[in-house]
Amino acid sequence: MQKNITLSMGNGGEENNELITNIFYKYFKNDILSKSEDAAVLKVEQNIAYSTDSFTVSPLFFNGADIGKLAVCGTCNDLAMMGAKPKYLTVGVIIEEGFSTRDLEKIVRSMKKELETNEVIIVSGDTKVMPKGTIDKIIINTSGIGEIQYEGISSNNITSEDLILVSRDIGAHGATIFCAREGIELESELKSDCASLYPIVQELINSGVKITALRDATRGGVSAVLNEWAKQSNICIEVDEDKIPVSQEVQGICEMLGFEATALANEGTFCLAIPEDNANKALDILKKFNDNAVILAKVTNSHNKKVILNSSYGTQRFLDTPSGELLPRIC
Amino acid sequence: MQKNITLSMGNGGEENNELITNIFYKYFKNDILSKSEDAAVLKVEQNIAYSTDSFTVSPLFFNGADIGKLAVCGTCNDLAMMGAKPKYLTVGVIIEEGFSTRDLEKIVRSMKKELETNEVIIVSGDTKVMPKGTIDKIIINTSGIGEIQYEGISSNNITSEDLILVSRDIGAHGATIFCAREGIELESELKSDCASLYPIVQELINSGVKITALRDATRGGVSAVLNEWAKQSNICIEVDEDKIPVSQEVQGICEMLGFEATALANEGTFCLAIPEDNANKALDILKKFNDNAVILAKVTNSHNKKVILNSSYGTQRFLDTPSGELLPRIC
Numbered sequence: 001m002q003k004n005i006t007l008s009m010g011n012g013g014e015e016n017n018e019l020i021t022n023i024f025y026k027y028f029k030n031d032i033l034s035k036s037e038d039a040a041v042l043k044v045e046q047n048i049a050y051s052t053d054s055f056t057v058s059p060l061f062f063n064g065a066d067i068g069k070l071a072v073c074g075t076c077n078d079l080a081m082m083g084a085k086p087k088y089l090t091v092g093v094i095i096e097e098g099f100s101t102r103d104l105e106k107i108v109r110s111m112k113k114e115l116e117t118n119e120v121i122i123v124s125g126d127t128k129v130m131p132k133g134t135i136d137k138i139i140i141n142t143s144g145i146g147e148i149q150y151e152g153i154s155s156n157n158i159t160s161e162d163l164i165l166v167s168r169d170i171g172a173h174g175a176t177i178f179c180a181r182e183g184i185e186l187e188s189e190l191k192s193d194c195a196s197l198y199p200i201v202q203e204l205i206n207s208g209v210k211i212t213a214l215r216d217a218t219r220g221g222v223s224a225v226l227n228e229w230a231k232q233s234n235i236c237i238e239v240d241e242d243k244i245p246v247s248q249e250v251q252g253i254c255e256m257l258g259f260e261a262t263a264l265a266n267e268g269t270f271c272l273a274i275p276e277d278n279a280n281k282a283l284d285i286l287k288k289f290n291d292n293a294v295i296l297a298k299v300t301n302s303h304n305k306k307v308i309l310n311s312s313y314g315t316q317r318f319l320d321t322p323s324g325e326l327l328p329r330i331c
Numbered sequence: 332m333q334k335n336i337t338l339s340m341g342n343g344g345e346e347n348n349e350l351i352t353n354i355f356y357k358y359f360k361n362d363i364l365s366k367s368e369d370a371a372v373l374k375v376e377q378n379i380a381y382s383t384d385s386f387t388v389s390p391l392f393f394n395g396a397d398i399g400k401l402a403v404c405g406t407c408n409d410l411a412m413m414g415a416k417p418k419y420l421t422v423g424v425i426i427e428e429g430f431s432t433r434d435l436e437k438i439v440r441s442m443k444k445e446l447e448t449n450e451v452i453i454v455s456g457d458t459k460v461m462p463k464g465t466i467d468k469i470i471i472n473t474s475g476i477g478e479i480q481y482e483g484i485s486s487n488n489i490t491s492e493d494l495i496l497v498s499r500d501i502g503a504h505g506a507t508i509f510c511a512r513e514g515i516e517l518e519s520e521l522k523s524d525c526a527s528l529y530p531i532v533q534e535l536i537n538s539g540v541k542i543t544a545l546r547d548a549t550r551g552g553v554s555a556v557l558n559e560w561a562k563q564s565n566i567c568i569e570v571d572e573d574k575i576p577v578s579q580e581v582q583g584i585c586e587m588l589g590f591e592a593t594a595l596a597n598e599g600t601f602c603l604a605i606p607e608d609n610a611n612k613a614l615d616i617l618k619k620f621n622d623n624a625v626i627l628a629k630v631t632n633s634h635n636k637k638v639i640l641n642s643s644y645g646t647q648r649f650l651d652t653p654s655g656e657l658l659p660r661i662c
Contacts, residue, residue: 219343
């Protein structure tokens with residue numbers, strides 16, 4: 001292979017075939033992909049979840065993950081949040097002419113590793129190369145199909161009988177990307193939370209915990225999720241401000257940025273709405289994966305469609321859906 | 332809505348919700364999409380085809396179609412080529428900051444129209460905005476699920492009992508994009524062949540025609556398809572050069588470009604491998620849609636894995652898989 005990606009590698013001809021064979025098939029090979037022509041043929045025998053996401057993160061490599069891992073986790077997590085076991089992915093890669101073939105291979109290798117974690121395979125793909133200067137390095141789109149293991153998960157059904165949990169300390173991905181982009185060196189261990197969530201969801205399902213809703217807190221962070229839930233279920237979500245799990249490192253970045261940790265993106269952190277009598281059981285399972293999991297909020301009807309932050313001093317304020325630019329190209 | 336797309340419209344917060352509601356939901360609305368959270372939940376009861384494609388075409392608008400129509404046709408056609416009726420699509424849109432909201436709406440409107448032609452719905456989507464200068468205008472990724480209506484279509488099974496047909500005159504898309512990009516004004520009616528192919532496939536299936544293989548001749552054109560088929564089925568495909576249907580306009584562009592029409596991209600033109608005794612019946616159906624459909628080639632074993640062009644003078648030459656840059660951003 002050449003050291004850099006050329007336009008001819010996206011032409012549908014010989015060089016395109018070489019790129020696909022030498023990089024993508026090398027890592028993604030499986031029986032279905034090998035037989036896939038214009039489309040893969042799949043046998044599906046139950047209800048499925050189906051989702052897509054595009055990944056434009058900058059920089060491509062950062063502490064804790066890279067765009068490849070992110071592209072697999074992101075779509076697999078969307079499926080997991082509907083109670084579905086990820087099964088099949090498609091991948092569309094758009095590369096800038098001149099991009100390093102070695103970096104491409106590094107990204108693809110990282111995707112492969114995360115595919116294995118999810119026990120998922122890539123069954124169809126597409127590669128495009130754009131002329132230098134018309135796209136910044138590389139963009140990856142994934143779509144995915146999962147088999148639903150737990151029916152009826154919906155953010156329209158949350159009631160005052162549910163408690164809201166969060167699976168770990170929040171904001172690590174957003175803070176990490178910010179530091180990587182601004183060249184801030186921290187002595188600490190700050191790294192993206194980017195991770196596949198289906199293993200946790202599977203354990204929740206296997207344990208018999210009742211689940212009302214799940215949502216990974218990506219762009220817009222925990223505040224976007226809670227506000228969406230409050231609107232969709234016509235409820236008020238009251239968060240104990242003191243309970244919000246934020247690491248010292250993330251807190252430090254937030255102060256620098258003037259952001260709230262609740263608005264920072266996560267890529268392996270999710271919110272759960274769980275019936276009150278199942279909440280502690282769910283929390284125990286979450287804590288097996290990350291000790292910072294907490295019961296974060298209760299559901300009331302005091303201000304429907306709103307999220308309230310209750311401080312330890314007894315004061316209250318609304319936590320709104322984030323707005324403004326936040327961090328572009330966070331995922 | 333603002334006149335131009337802003338970074339904040341891709342932030343996962345308020346402005347992002349507005350963009351989705353005012354543009355995407357406005358045109359794509361359906362019951363499944365409305366209920367879709369992180370992923371859509373679908374009931375699928377038969378074998379499915381599953382595919383993805385990214386669209387980077389430049390210019391965005393050209394004679395006969397635009398990137399929106401292309402993005403729907405492209406993935407639906409991939410499904411149709413596996414004998415599947417397109418059912419569900421996902422769409423990932425990546426937009427450059429500053430892009431015209433009106434142009435975005437025009438593209439989305441064009442997608443909607445083509446969704447209707449295919450009787451397909453969008454069930455999940457994703458929108459990203461990238462800072463000005465980091466992506467050229469807009470890129471669209473679609474993935475799709477189709478229900479297989481005709482089992483066993485495969486380009487590994489072509490034999491000397493098949494004839495090879497092509498559904499219309501070739502190269503119109505490639506020639507149109509070239510003209511649009513170079514500012515060549517033609518007095519003629521040259522326009523992209525971009526079109527949804529499932530209606531033709533459905534009629535073939537309904538009529539009881541036996542189908543060995545189907546493939547739309549996109550990047551790399553008819554020569555890429557025939558060469559792939561020759562390799563996959565370990566056969567020799569012998570094309571009657573005189574029979575290759577090329578319009579006068581496309582022929583003119585080819586002479587200008589120094590290209591062969593067989594290497595030019597198509598977006599609504601497909602090759603068929605049909606058992607000899609069914610070929611005329613298939614041709615009659617193709618001709619209902621386009622009078623330029625022809626039986627193009629026969630399958631022999633004279634030079635396996637190769638495509639041969641037979642001229643009317645009795646000379647022979649190989650038609651190879653295209654290589655080199657061809658036209659970047661053709662689709």
